[in-house]
Amino acid sequence: MSLSVPHLRIGSTEIIALADGEGPFFSPRAEAFPEATAGQWAEADRYDPGAVDAEGRWRLQFRAYAIRSDKSLTLVDAGIGPADGPAVSWAPVPGVLPASLAAANIDPAEVDTVVLTHLHTDHVGWAVVTEAAVPSMGGAVDGAPTSGSATGDRRPYFPNAEYLLQRAEFDALDALNPQLRETLTDPLSAAGQLRLLDGDTPLRAGRAVATPGHTPGHQSVLVADGRELALVTGDLLVHALQLLHPELAYSHELDPEAARHSRKRMLGHETGTTLHLATPHLTEPFISA
Ligand SMILES: [Zn+2]
Numbered sequence: 001m002s003l004s005v006p007h008l009r010i011g012s013t014e015i016i017a018l019a020d021g022e023g024p025f026f027s028p029r030a031e032a033f034p035e036a037t038a039g040q041w042a043e044a045d046r047y048d049p050g051a052v053d054a055e056g057r058w059r060l061q062f063r064a065y066a067i068r069s070d071k072s073l074t075l076v077d078a079g080i081g082p083a084d085g086p087a088v089s090w091a092p093v094p095g096v097l098p099a100s101l102a103a104a105n106i107d108p109a110e111v112d113t114v115v116l117t118h119l120h121t122d123h124v125g126w127a128v129v130t131e132a133a134v135p136s137m138g139g140a141v142d143g144a145p146t147s148g149s150a151t152g153d154r155r156p157y158f159p160n161a162e163y164l165l166q167r168a169e170f171d172a173l174d175a176l177n178p179q180l181r182e183t184l185t186d187p188l189s190a191a192g193q194l195r196l197l198d199g200d201t202p203l204r205a206g207r208a209v210a211t212p213g214h215t216p217g218h219q220s221v222l223v224a225d226g227r228e229l230a231l232v233t234g235d236l237l238v239h240a241l242q243l244l245h246p247e248l249a250y251s252h253e254l255d256p257e258a259a260r261h262s263r264k265r266m267l268g269h270e271t272g273t274t275l276h277l278a279t280p281h282l283t284e285p286f287i288s289a
Pocket residue numbers: 120122123235280281
């Protein structure tokens with residue numbers, strides 16, 4: 001995969017796409033979208049031909065986004081993560097987010113805000129890492145061999161960032177993935193870097209918008225300048241099918257009715273405005289809705 005750094009400018013704010021990985025989905029795509037008709041599949045494949053491989057499998061991108069403004073450097077989501085990350089059982093780890101950040105001239109230490117759209121493992125991979133995964137964070141002198149400790153000593157990958165999660169998502173942790181308590185939320189809390197939001201909240205750059213359905217406390221980030229809008233969606237939609245037909249459920253949505261409602265609400269916009277979407281899983285990093 002290439003490490004180009006596609007970006008979109010909204011007023012004085014820049015949204016930067018950060019590749020982390022790509023690979024096939026773990027089950028047949030017809031099972032992922034059981035209501036989609038043959039005609040809808042054909043339409044979606046014309047819209048996003050990169051999302052289907054030669055064997056007819058769903059091919060996904062896994063990416064995060066940075067939002068750079070004069071006030072903030074915000075990250076939205078944290079990818080699939082390193083080889084020992086929480087997504088190891090199904091996602092094409094290790095991801096390349098560190099190299100993508102470097103290609104975009106972003107030092108993890110300058111990130112002031114990390115918005116976690118939801119608690120699925122392909123969105124929190126680099127949020128908290130072990131020393132074994134990122135030895136350079138272990139405090140070793142440059143070039144010196146590290147101790148190779150694999151004790152599971154975990155620390156936030158973005159040492160100066162406040163990590164933002166909706167309270168409804170945090171409260172659903174046990175239902176979503178109890179292991180993330182040990183690997184994600186406890187280390188963030190211990191570091192004093194976890195902040196829970198209650199619904200729509202202004203951010204240093206843009207605005208967190210509650211978009212429940214995929215998970216109970218799913219959130220997206222909206223950046224607006226005049227009539228130009230950009231929505232960093234998270235998994236509000238996971239495939240072009242759900243852009244072209246927002247009513248179509250994805251089988252891993254916890255509340256399909258709420259997810260449908262969130263999609264329709266966010267994808268509808270006033271005439272005369274332009275809505276750009278920044279999605280983690282579609283082939284193109286930026287699309288116009
Ligand atoms: Zn996802």
